[in-house]
Amino acid sequence: MPGGGISDLDKNRVLEQWLQWQLRQVQGRIRDLEVQEEQERRRKERARAERSWKIQPKRSGDTALLHRGGCGLYSAQFGFLDREEALIALAEPDIEPCQICNPQTGLQPQ
Template sequence: MSEQDREPTPLEKNRALAEWLEFQLRQVRGRIRELEVQEQQERQRREAAHAALRWKIQPQRSNAQALLHRGDCSLYAMDGGFINREDAMIALAEPDIHPCEICRPETGLTS
């Protein structure tokens, strides 16, 4: 009986099975990483869309005036403290708060 014609031993069968299962596990872990990246990107997209519907006020500094920004404006970064549309309209009416000339937060507020 030749080497090719013989039945694999239980040890050989289990080694082959282990290799197959390790391959499958690598495939699943790769898919999990892809899904995690997609989920993170979707979360960031939702957060950016939500920030675009909010506003923020940059306080007045000694060398700069107070500014109203859109929530997604990158010129003034902050965590939390966003205001809603109604409060943004009130802030825009204040004489000492000016709209950011880059993100133009007044667009859509005054209509």
């Protein structure tokens, strides 16, 4: 190499390596942010469930049950109920509160 300088080819190879390193850094940051976003989505979903209620339909011989949204005894197949809907459901004679999650706790007058 005349004059002892670095060739354009070598400069571009180094630049390529540097850009690949930068790309890996950005891709790692994107993965981290995606994980954080998913965790936040799940946290919000759990918080919404805890502020909601759900009805376990009546099965043969059993009564229908009202559960807190976060109760693990019944996994809702459909949407959650809000406070007013839960109050209406609890007033129905064929719907009883779950004895484990005690859904009426969150239904006291505000």
